[in-house]
Amino acid sequence: MKPFTTLTALPAPLLLDNIDTDTIIPSREMKSTGKTGLADGLFAPWRYRTPGGRDPDPDFVLNRPDHADAQILLGGGNFGCGSSREHAVWALAEYGIRAIIAPGFAPIFASNCTRNGIVPVTLDRATIEEIAASHAPVTIDLAAQTVRQEGGACWPFDIGAEAKAMLLEGLDAIDLTLKNRAEIAAFQQADRASRPWIYLGDIGQ
């Protein structure tokens, strides 16, 4: 996973609440069993004029020339709600999005982001509207947990310590967990002794 330290870019505003993962990547755009080839389908229902088509809708933010290479999105509340499909995050990452700033994220989506090098930045709604209105680049500094604008404001944000560490260093969660292999095995052994019925094959006669 690509580490994230700092990023300066013009954020693309998509200030709607409850943007769901069906909209971020519709099922019909998930054509293979792999993680790639999804960027084309990103926001397909809004980005293209017709369903399944590829004729860009000029009104959609990512089709505007100044946002064509967007790396940061500004979103509304409960961003990424709905289906748990990680394809939504894979599509965003493949398109080049590295961070999303929103008043709140759906939990599965936020977790998928941190597994794929995208920083979910939570700021309050008024600040996000202010950033959108300024039409100026912002710098996200993950180590400092700040979003700032040149010569202007600086807004701190919260992110879980583990998510932060994984994003900063591009760590693989499985590698991290397997360092606790012995503790996991010990837990499972004890749990199996006290609750055998939880484990397949130990349900009794």
Added chain:
Amino acid sequence: MDHIVDTRPGRGDRTLMPGGQAFITETRSAAREAGITLFDVTDPDQGIVHVISPELGIVLPGCTLIAPDSHSCTQGAFGALAWGIGSSEAEHAMATGTLRMVRPRTMRVRFTGMPGPGVTPKDMILTLIARYGAGGGKGYAVEFTGEAIDALDMEGRMTLCNMATEFSAMTGMIAPDEKTFQWLRGRRYAPRGAMLERALADWRTLASDPGARFDSEVEIDAAAIEPMVSWGTSPEHSVGISGQVPDDPPERPIRYMGVQPGQKLAGIPIDAAFIGSCTNGRLSDLRRAAALLKGRHVAPGVRALAVPGSMAVRRAAEAEGLDAIFTDAGFEWRMSGCSMCFYAGGESFPAGSRVISSTNRNFEGRQGPAIRTHIASPETVAASAIAGHIADPRELAQ
């Protein structure tokens, strides 16, 4: 084998969804290679995962259960900690037997009083979401309690917990009780004999203590709940069936849905009706819808489908003659699967159709391009299919 499978009778691996067949065959060979039990397309136990897992006794009180599908919280109805994850987390769980997570905060949602006739668990959960928002449960594991919950059967509890994810909660759960234990008795993967007695002693300790403190508490008067129906493109855009679109709604949802501010929901003409899904595709759902459909017929021009949540549900429904009631009423009677709850390039309704649906999501395009989805209980779907417009099931029942 639920999202992708075809639900038309006589199905095999072929599906109308682009890439669907490759997904099915790759999943099958990967499962075989890894020695993982697969409830395959033609398996008598095939069905929607959140329906078949309880049917087979795979979910148990106190177990930790995950699946890469957001509606995994359905199984919190059994006093399990059950929630949806992404693919990377599924890989992590399979590789390590664990997940890394932050402990959620706790919320208790208490439904006081008893819901009136014709009011279902679907209406209860939509009431919660409409009142506190689609993000209202964010960061919380929610326990549902109260006399209205105690009175629910297991299938109703599953419907309620199913939509905890639409509330943005990590999960919804209900303390296991005698109904839970009775449901699990004799199921294939559930403990039996002396092991069941041991398990029961453990399961009886799982309820929250009487004085338990929660980070957040919500109370809803179940007696005041009406059958609910959505007007917009989020489950939070829902009102009682006698209600109307808000006078000052957000602009995008009403434009997409083709409704007007202040418009009454009852009476809006529909093109199609869908009964099924992991929310409302179980036997009791089909029974209650069939009770309204018996001796009646869907309105002219309305396409209607009934899709059992599992093949076991389908067989049980057929044993009671429900299939005949559905088909006599003008419904298609399908094999089990997720079917038209979502659109992946396969079957859909004509663009622009207005569909009343017993599913869980009314997002833009969820059921197909430009499809306008109103979510509601199976009863409300049945009543609306007969009327040809959104209708209150309580009027039909009288």
